[in-house]
Amino acid sequence: MSLEQLDKLVENGEQQESEALAQKMLDEGVDPVQILTTLTATMERVGDQFAKLEIFLPEVMLAGETLQAVVEIVRPKLASDNQMVLKGKVVLGVVKGDLHEIGKNIVKLMLETSGFEVRDLGYDVDSLDFIKAAEEMAADFIGASSLMTTTMPRQQEIIEFLKDKGLRDKYKVVIGGAPCTKGWADKIGADLYCEDANSASKMMAALIEK
Ligand code: B12
Known part of the structure; x- marks a missing residue:
């Protein structure tokens, strides 16, 4: 096989x-x-x-x-x-201190090929840079990947910075990466947690259609 x-x-x-x-x-x-x-x-x-x-x-x-x-x-x-119909704009990156980019790259691929425009910030991305890029791009989503328990708090930091700047309602924050869970997403106030790249494109499309 x-x-x-x-x-x-x-x-x-x-x-x-x-x-x-x-x-x-x-x-x-x-x-x-x-x-x-x-x-x-x-x-x-x-x-x-x-x-x-x-x-x-x-x-x-x-x-x-x-x-x-x-x-x-x-x-x-x-x-x-896949048929290209623009479903939404996404700023995507791996959080500060984290170099694991394979999963993020697969998420990018699945999002792009299902009709999202993705601005890929790479890995080791400063929390404020996610927000800066989202503002520049007029993004619908900020997608933050974390593969280590030690870098998961950076996902929370992005949300806190958004609140500080009065921008929390402007973007849907979606998180992922192996150690993340729905419980963590709820705890930090993220809009969405996706277990894998395949579900991410579907769940994000569903969220934006609401
Ligand atoms: C490959 C790997 C590496 C590679 C990374 C290569 C690269 N270019 O990315 C290398 C060898 C460089 C590496 C380095 C290190 N690693 Co490493 N690594 C891994 C490993 C084996 C696999 C990660 C991976 O690529 N998985 C495959 C992808 C496809 O899966 P995924 O990332 O989970 O992504 C999927 C979903 O989670 C989701 N997703 C992911 N991101 C996002 C984002 C959004 C927005 C959404 C919606 C969905 C989503 O979709 C993806 C596709 O379906 C993991 C073990 C594991 N089980 O995760 C350890 C692991 C993450 N590494 C670990 C460690 C400790 C390290 C090092 C510190 C090792 C060291 N001693 O130097 C360094 C860290 C460097 C750093 N600062 O980041 C630990 C982390 C422990 C912890 N604290 O939580 C792990 C868990 C291994 C272990 N069991 O100890 N690593």
């Missing part, structure tokens, strides 16, 4: 083989979203192995880079499958 093969190749950081197999699977009609969902689980497993000291950081990095390479293979396929 190709998905299982791809899962193993990415886990082992075999970039060229992963790219070739992903391309072959897409050519054969495998759903690109299914590929991304499978590989998100792959990275979770890699993370567990890292946490248990079964593997080391360079191996995590290789797997991550391989996943990013596959995302680039999947991108044109997703783009050509």
Whole structure:
């Protein structure tokens, strides 16, 4: 089964083989979203192995880079499958102190290919820069990713800064990243928590239609 093969190749950081197999699977009609969902689980497993000291950081990095390479293979396929109707504008970034950008990049891909305009601020983004970019772009959403318990408070900081500036009602704040939960989103007063990139595009579209 190709998905299982791809899962193993990415886990082992075999970039060229992963790219070739992903391309072959897409050519054969495998759903690109299914590929991304499978590989998100792959990275979770890699993370567990890292946490248990079964593997080391360079191996995590290789797997991550391989996943990013596959995302680039999947991108044109997703783009050509979707009709472009502007659903909303999003400022998206990874919060200050956090360099984990793979999930954010997948969210960006899913949002763009489902009709959102995305301004990608990258990673290690200062909370005020999210707001500045949202003002410049006249965004509908501010999307903040955090992958570490130590950087989650930055998501709250964005919301607090918005309140301080009297801008809280102007933007819908959506948060995500592996350690985040609906409970955390409610606690900090975010508008939306999304577990994964696929649900993000759907839930955000639904929120803006309200
Ligand atoms: C890959 C990885 C790395 C790579 C990052 C490469 C890169 N360019 O991004 C490298 C090797 C560089 C790295 C470094 C470090 N890492 Co690291 N890393 C991971 C790992 C294994 C996977 C993360 C990932 O990419 N997952 C795959 C993606 C697709 O999933 P995702 O990010 O969750 O995103 C999905 C959803 O969450 C959602 N989503 C994500 N963001 C958003 C945003 C919005 C708005 C929405 C709507 C949805 C959404 O959609 C995405 C797609 O479906 C995790 C383990 C884990 N289980 O998360 C550890 C992990 C996050 N890392 C950890 C640590 C500790 C570190 C280091 C400090 C290690 C060190 N000792 O140096 C450094 C930190 C550097 C820093 N300052 O940020 C810890 C964090 C612990 C904590 N405090 O919470 C983890 C949990 C590993 C562990 N179990 O210990 N890491």
